[in-house]
Amino acid sequence: MYHFxxxxxxxxxxxxxxxxxxHVDRDQGLGYWFRMNRNAEDDLxxxxxxxxxxxxxxxxxxxxxxxxxxxxxxxxxxxxxxDRMAAPEPAAFHAELTRERLRRLSRMLAHFWPSVFLAxxxxxxxxxxxxxxxxxxxFTVPPGEARH
Numbered sequence: 001m002y003h004f005x006x007x008x009x010x011x012x013x014x015x016x017x018x019x020x021x022x023h024v025d026r027d028q029g030l031g032y033w034f035r036m037n038r039n040a041e042d043d044l045x046x047x048x049x050x051x052x053x054x055x056x057x058x059x060x061x062x063x064x065x066x067x068x069x070x071x072x073x074x075x076x077x078x079x080x081x082x083d084r085m086a087a088p089e090p091a092a093f094h095a096e097l098t099r100e101r102l103r104r105l106s107r108m109l110a111h112f113w114p115s116v117f118l119a120x121x122x123x124x125x126x127x128x129x130x131x132x133x134x135x136x137x138x139f140t141v142p143p144g145e146a147r148h
Contacts, residue, residue, distance in 0.1 A: 113140035
């Protein structure tokens with residue numbers, strides 16, 4: 001099973017609104033998105049299992065109760081996304097998540113030391129985003145320097 005902490009920015013609004021299960025005192029904000037948005041490269045290895053997945057999905061969807069439950073869940077998720085996108089704060093948060101700055105940073109994660117992830121994306125100067133860094137480039141900040 002492939003599991004990803006994040007799917008889309010819109011689905012993240014739903015996840016954030018639902019809250020964390022194990023760490024209820026921790027916000028799933030910009031810092032979480034920054035740490036978990038690891039979309040620097042495409043991993044297409046799952047394609048080798050596509051035919052088997054489609055066959056299993058067809059088998060499951062042949063059961064009317066499973067198919068109905070699936071459609072209900074998808075509709076509820078889409079409705080929740082629409083609800084969140086219609087509210088000013090979540091819509092502004094979505095706009096921040098999808099800005100070019102965070103897209104660029106998500107492709108540079110291998111260049112950051114752990115303290116950068118704890119500090120958040122605000123700790124990274126815009127000047128670092130102007131060019132593609134060399135493969136051996138690393139950036140860090142002093143521990144405890146939080147700027148989410």
